[in-house]
Amino acid sequence: MPLPFLTADRDLDGGGRTADRAALPHTGPDRWRRPYRPGPWRVGTAAVFLLLASFVLLSAMIIGLAGSLTGAVICGVVAALLIAFALRLLRAGVWVSASGLRQVGLLRTTTDPWSAVAMVRTVQQPVRWLGLPRTVQGQAVIVHRVPAEEPRVLITDRNSDFQSRADAFERAADVLEAWAAEYRS
Incomplete structure (x- = not known):
């Protein structure tokens, strides 16, 4: 079963390469797409949550067969929440289309039309390591919005x-900057 939110658009990688088969089932610029593949940390974490959900579903089945319907329903709900969390984790990231720039997080999604984007650029600055409070020196792609707000970190x-x-970061940064340059005007 193809999972389009896990694939990146190969036509967007800036390398000028075209694939024999499209990475997505659509090629139109009006569809939302992620210009990079999810990393191994994100996929591994989601896989661990899905594995945990399978154990919880197995325990729900055992509890249900033992006769406690309430416990089975509670375990089923917990498993459903774990699956929803894992899928949302896989979907998180930056998405682009001809209509704008979308940043999907675990709990919040922010969409900016290209008319509200002043500039997308790569800068050297302290960044959070794997989303944790610890910061290290690194690169970040930031977006400057038209109403002079504080720049927001995309990736x-x-x-x-x-x-x-x-290399994947450099390609994704180049693609995001290229989309901004093309559709901002």
Whole structure:
């Protein structure tokens, strides 16, 4: 079963390469797409939560067969929450389309139309390591909005998608800057 939110658009990688098969089932610029693949930290964490959900579902089945319907329902709800969390974790990231720039987080999604984006650029600054409070020196792609607000960090080279993947970060940063340059005007 194809999972389109796990794939990156190969046409967007800036390398000028075209794939024999499209990475996504659609090629139109009006569809939302992630210009990079999710990193191993993000995929591994989601896999652990899905594994945990399978154990909880197994325990729900055992509890239900033992005769405690309430306990089975509670375990089923916990498993459903774990699965929803894992899927949301996989979907988190930066998405682009011809209509704007979307930053999907675990609990919040922010969408900016290209008319509200003043500039997207890569800067050297202290960044959070894997989303934890600890900061290290690294690179970040930030977006400056038209109503002079504080710049917002889109991606960093130390987050769960790009940890130990410097080339992937550079490609994603170039693609985000190219989309901003093309659709901002």
